[in-house]
Amino acid sequence: MFRSSIYKTPDQLRLMIEPGLATAASLAAARRKIVAGASTLEIDAVAEAAIIARGGASNFKLVPGYNHTICASVNDEVVHGIPSTRVLEPGDIVSIDSGAILGGWNGDSAITVVIPGGDPAETLRRQNLSRITEGSLWAGIARLARARHLNEVGDAIQTFVENEGGAIGENYGILTEYIGHGIGQNMHEEPPVFNYRVRQKGPEVKPGLVVAIEPMVVMHNPETYVKDDEWTVATTDGGAASHWEHTVAVHARGIWVMTAEDGGAEGLAPFGVTPTPVE
Numbered sequence: 001m002f003r004s005s006i007y008k009t010p011d012q013l014r015l016m017i018e019p020g021l022a023t024a025a026s027l028a029a030a031r032r033k034i035v036a037g038a039s040t041l042e043i044d045a046v047a048e049a050a051i052i053a054r055g056g057a058s059n060f061k062l063v064p065g066y067n068h069t070i071c072a073s074v075n076d077e078v079v080h081g082i083p084s085t086r087v088l089e090p091g092d093i094v095s096i097d098s099g100a101i102l103g104g105w106n107g108d109s110a111i112t113v114v115i116p117g118g119d120p121a122e123t124l125r126r127q128n129l130s131r132i133t134e135g136s137l138w139a140g141i142a143r144l145a146r147a148r149h150l151n152e153v154g155d156a157i158q159t160f161v162e163n164e165g166g167a168i169g170e171n172y173g174i175l176t177e178y179i180g181h182g183i184g185q186n187m188h189e190e191p192p193v194f195n196y197r198v199r200q201k202g203p204e205v206k207p208g209l210v211v212a213i214e215p216m217v218v219m220h221n222p223e224t225y226v227k228d229d230e231w232t233v234a235t236t237d238g239g240a241a242s243h244w245e246h247t248v249a250v251h252a253r254g255i256w257v258m259t260a261e262d263g264g265a266e267g268l269a270p271f272g273v274t275p276t277p278v279e
Helices: 010-015 017-033 040-053 120-146 152-167 265-271
Strands: 070-074 077-079 093-102 105-114 180-182 189-193 210-213 216-218 224-226 233-235 241-243 246-251 254-257
Touching (some): 017 040, 017 093, 040 070, 093 241, 120 210, 120 246, 120 254
Antiparallel strands (some): 070 077, 070 093, 093 105
């Protein structure tokens, strides 16, 4: 049984707007820096500067033992990659996860970028992987707008990945060990948000529910291991990976993507969903 505390009040939802926008700003700054020749430490620096400029701070740095603003995962790395002096190269697929805390409330979001260049065929495969992973995120958010129970989101994500991957002849794998989560005064809260079908219905979708939806999709085999740094999660077969995430609020008038500057309007348009601002 899920406690009613997973549902935020209208006042609390309003307090989550600014940390969401600070998170979005950090990823916009990171995206501009994801180019061949840049290091992931340089991307970390610009992401942190963007959060500070909006009056926030990195919530990733509040995680015991972690000292960076972002996680930077490259090629076969799926999530939790540590920024370093590693220099990015043409054709790399780079996932950046970032979060901000402001006024005691949190935002959490992730993007994937494929750097132009490299082998044309492999670059195209990686671009398709990122495109379909992002599309599955928006499919999940769109389902949340209409859902009665939270676990309908995972069904929408898996269906999108299977259908779109099958259409281009790819059998993608969805990670099951790493999933989305509730978010509020803590970056990770109840309830779990699955990126795949499960038998349980999950909590009721009603005003006040705020969740971070984050599909992690890989080329074929979803098995992973943790590297020797004890943080970075990578695919066992060396296949490329993509990670997309948004913090999404359900409120009395609809849904609003807290970590998108337009509230999710562009991403949701293909699904016939129009987000409504939190007031």
